[in-house]
Amino acid sequence: MPTYNSANTVEKSIQSVLGQSYQDFELLIIDDCSSDATCSIIEQMTDQRIQLIQLPKNSGSAIARNTGIQAATGRYIAFLDSDDSWHPEKLARQHTFMAANNIGFSFTAYYRNETSGKQRLVPAPAEMTYKKLLRNTIIGCLTVMIDCTIVGTFSMPNIRTRQDTATWLAILKTGIHAYGLNEGLAYYEVQANTLSANKTKMLGQTWKMYREQEKLTYIQTVYNFTGYVYQAIKKRIS
Template identity: 55%
Template sequence: MKEALVSVIIPTYNSEATVLTSIHSVLNQTYQHLEIILVDDCSNDGTVALVKNLKNTRIRVYELSKNSGAATARNKGLEEVRGRFIAFLDSDDVWHPKKLALQMAFMKNKQIGFSFTSYERIVDHKNKNVVQVPSRMAYHDLLKNTIINCSTVIIDRQIVSEVRMPDLRTRQDTATWLSILKRGNHAYGLNIVLAEYNIRKDSLSAEKGKMAVQTWKMYRTQEKLSYWYAAFCFSFYAYNAIRKRVTNKR
């Protein structure tokens, strides 16, 4: 039986230093029935030229006319996908070679529509720790633990419909997963490290504060949680955010 097509959405913005490594980690998958939809968010470096020079028929490049953020770029990608399955990869992250094969087999065996995996968190190319994931998450679980990494997600469009990211500059991916889970779906975790999530050291402290603020805003404005339930969820979020940074260090 022919393998199902996986559409991989990669948003880029000034990503010339990392984008080819990310793309090759997709093209070198053992699971080969895939396409890449790369959406450039108005880069002013050589990102687009580098990708177009690959001249690979499995890669389609779309360029936004103005810088609009990752949510808009990913939504453009969602409009252009041809596959039954949607996967996401950020332009500075990397997949392990068997990522798609193992995750697709996991989804097929379990008959599930939304999966994610464990990953390695890498700061400044050297400080590493493994983030292990739970076997299943429902809406209220994700509110308290934003552990689903966008670059590990695969969604089956025949099971999960209406995948679209809200117009948020940050936390748009978590808000998307919440909207899917809120409709009664569950997200299933494959506890195998299949991706590398790369973070620049100089952006780490800013990321912590920004993500905390945006998480609170997401609770109150996007999810419309009461103040007290938002505070309750935020306390778990803060605890789990610290755990992600310090557990299983290498």
């Protein structure tokens, strides 16, 4: 769980992890040099499974997540931002799904909680490949679970945005497929400051990811980018 100045939301996110029916976990919280009461709130929690790691300087979510990945001791790694939350059965249902089917990379459906108060379900397709994901936005970081014994060592590229998608693409490029559990097991909180100007920035970062991270040709980038935009719009209005 990367966190930065999330004093208003981090406790709810943590409680959604502590409230899991599957209790055999460690919760690594990596604070990216917060200047508010975030760390104080975390330090007041007495559950021994919580480990707070404080970065010495603000480094961005990729560094924070990689710090957590490197510190993790479990076979499975899951991700949750400090303003989102999980359904109480998230870990149990996903772990059972992966163990029963020998899956290395899974994701689930999730709910988008809009600032208007509306809640939209983003479904999870049964299977996602590298080529399919290039034209899609369907894998929510807060739903991903990785079995490191199958996927192996991985890390997120140190880019300011889209590092999660770039990571999934890197894993899928090796031939591993991602499998979806079509159950709404997580809750993504849409923040007001991400609804306007940041949309344009995100589009630009996605284009840059195609060209610089994935080394796609211009024609390939145009083809995949149009699919990405279509799926992004569909996710928000369906």
